Amino acid sequence: MDGVAQRIARQIMGILAKMYPPSAIEDVLARLERIEQKLDQIEYFSHGGRANYIGNNRVLTRCVVRNNVIAFILEADDRILSPWFIVSGRYEEILTNYFADNLKPDSHCIDVGTNFGYFTCLMARFCPSGRILGIEAEQNVYAVARDNIYVNGFEGIASVIHAAASNSTADVILHSRGTRSANTSIAKMPEDFIRTLAEPDSQAFAVRGVRLDDLLPQMGGRVDFLKVDVEGAEPLVFQGAQETFATNPQLRAVMEWSPGQISAAGFDPPIFLAELEAMGLAFHDIEPMGLTPLSAHELLNIPYRAGIVLQRAGLV
Structure with a gap:
């Protein structure tokens, strides 16, 4: 377990151990891990997929890097960089x-x-x-x-x-x-x-x-x-x-x-x-x-x- 689930687990494990049996604690941790996985999916697929053709062989899209939004114009007919960059928002x-x-x-x-x-x-x-x-x-x-x-x-x-x-x-x-x-x-x-x-x-x-x-x-x-x-x-x-x-x-x-x-x-x-x-x-x-x-x-x-x-x- 890592990321959000691990940090939360460290903070609340002591409290949970006093209040609930081990099986209940494991259930909470499993739920937290599933939540983290869903958040990772949301974060990943929130990039890209937002592109508009603006004419003259140009497409406007964007990417997000460390919560910084950057807009990019790309060549619409490019076959090496534009397709995946537009789809994923990653480069x-x-x-x-x-x-x-x-x-x-x-x-x-x-x-x-x-x-x-x-x-x-x-x-x-x-x-x-x-x-x-x-x-x-x-x-x-x-x-x-x-x-x-x-x-x-x-x-x-x-x-x-x-x-x-x-x-x-x-x-x-x-x-x-x-x-x-x-x-x-x-x-x-x-x-x-x-x-x-x-x-x-x-x-x-x-x-x-x-x-x-x-x-x-x-x-x-x-x-x-x-x-x-x-x-x-x-x-x-x-x-x-x-x-x-x-x-x-x-x-x-x-x-x-x-x-x-x-x-x-x-x-x-x-x-x-x-x-x-x-x-x-x-x-x-x-x-x-x-x-x-x-x-x-x-x-x-x-x-x-x-x-x-x-x-x-x-x-x-």
């Missing part, structure tokens, strides 16, 4: 809980690969006196993220730029996947894979590159949290963030870990991890009870994580 719960637990009201955050702006808006909600910057390369998705900032009234805290985080300011060639724009990448998906999903052909486009180091003045020289999800181009992001990490020893980065995508993008995962270690960063898995250290060897044997935490060794 990358492990990372959501990590940020909800660790963000401070004045945190400065950069969301690289912001997509429709979920984490950009989450950060803005939890950091009302902070500074939040999103970076999104795909034009249509950038527009959605921009609108979500304004829909929620976060424009005084957050902004998003249309660019690809990289190691230089040269244009970056990316491939957009139509109804799966969240998978826009510098790597082009094989045609057989595209046909299997009945997707339209991917479209190549160029977008300006931007170095995180060049954004430091915009962040007041301070970055506390960095979220990176760029479909295999993570090495370029960190190569362009050397000064950012050197001048912000408190910085925690949450990075999608997908060695398959990194390889497909033309980078070598072991070399990438060695570059991160040379920056003084240690790797951590996100567990329910906190962070668990990972070695580079262990990480190379993990095929995927929605997010691992990179931070200086010894940072609590």
